[in-house]
Amino acid sequence: MTDEDVAPQQGELAITRTGDRLRLAREAAGLSLADVATRTRITQRHLAAIEKSDFSELPGRTYVTGFARAYARAVNLPEAEIGAAIRRELEEDEYGSRPLYEAYEPTDPARLPTARLTWTLVIVTLLLASAYGVWRFLSVEPDEALIAAQNRDADASEAPESAASTVPAAKAGGASAGVAENAPVVLTGLSEVWIGFDDAEGKTQNWRTLDPGETYQVPPAYIEQFTLRTSIPQALKVTVGGRDVGPVGPADTLVKNISLKPADLIARAGSTGAPGAATPGRPQG
Template sequence: MAEEEVATQGELAITRTGDRLRLAREAAGLSLADVATRTRITQRHLQAIEKSEFSELPGRTYVTGFARAYARAVDLPETEIAADIRRELDEDQYGARPIYEAYEPTDPARLPTARLAWTLVIVAAVLVSAYGVWRFLSVEPDEALVAAQNRDADASEAPAAATAPVVAGKTAADGAVPADAPIVLTGISEVWIGFDDANGKTENWRTLDPGETYQVPSAYIEQFTLRTSRPQALKVTVGGRDIGSLGAADTLVKSISLKPADLLARAEGGATAPAPKASPRR
């Protein structure tokens, strides 16, 4: 009887989605480092998800997207995990609201005036609106928003200007460019980057913290193109040479070739490189 009670208590203790992900990882014999390698998500973010410490992550969309990637890595249904995470986020947001202190109706001195009540309502509305604007500008797009941005970019993209032929591995200033020149991405501030396949679908993504570097794998150079929605927060170098900005600040840019010659051509003014698709973040 005692053993059954202990088992029941153990089951009831697993009430958070982070616990479920952690148990699935342990059952598969994986470490956090293994999951980080599979998902390209930093270990501290994965650990925050396991502990359900969602405030440690940059935003709600990050939490949901990282949890889905984690679920795929440990063979859990990602749609179910994402739904559970959204529910927990809603519950946490409700639980964080200040508890209303009821005033005794027999004490008129403690009752707020109508003017004060309306002032508080207006201030709350302004704060909610400001929070919504901040969330819109700072949180990376989920899959649906990315698809919408792609459609906007395709619809508004101007025809590419005629370009001069590119001599593979050459730039006007530097001469020969090694075919295996390392391509390094560095976060100036926290930035989300994605790698798109030939159909424009984002297959891999990750975040870079300020000062964090990521060398693009050689296999990615031919298979994928680069996208980001904060070009001003990302530095791209080819063989140690900074190629400059990828686009206007807070603008989604995509279809950026990762080939060294194309990137260096952008550094020379972009006249010989295909123009990336871009659309303002809405």
């Protein structure tokens, strides 16, 4: 037998594994391992292991088959045929005796998200959920059903006006003397209490609920633009510059049109007026 007769037989014997077939197809296409890695998004280390049929370097049976099919597509080989050949080799090598690292049907690993991408998505989702929760808690959009119920109750249970509700000018001036116009107005929940902020037309524009012990410093813009309303006056403590102005209304009675200006609140503290009545400079709604 001549050397020319032996050479083809040696060439045929050299291609005994699917990895050899994939390697030869890659080389025939003029591609490097890096080129195939770019096309398949599979690491060069895993591609090299497939070419050497060293399946122990790969994470599991699912990934061996999926990687091989992706490799076959990259070098224009029939992926179904390559996948079947790889499965046969796995059975021959008794690779299936190892614990399977799979929980799903075999799929193309190139389409699976990386661990870093997965964790990034989880973190972004948690951040968005947290931001939405904070926005809902601080949202100033009024609940229409709650506001409608409060407005209906106002006609039936609003604290009545009385002659004592009007603070004499001299007395009011004395009570508010020395109070800074920008003194902080702080609302504190003695128990869970709902508070609303009404515009000049008496419509509730913003609202929130205070938990027991929770404090809320009224923004300067609210002091100028809005008046206060609440349905549980006994559960709300109002302080101006640290001074307690006393209850803003009788228990379990919806009160509204409570001026938030420091001078008006101090004047209320020095008066015997019924809560909910008009305060200096603020019309009763």
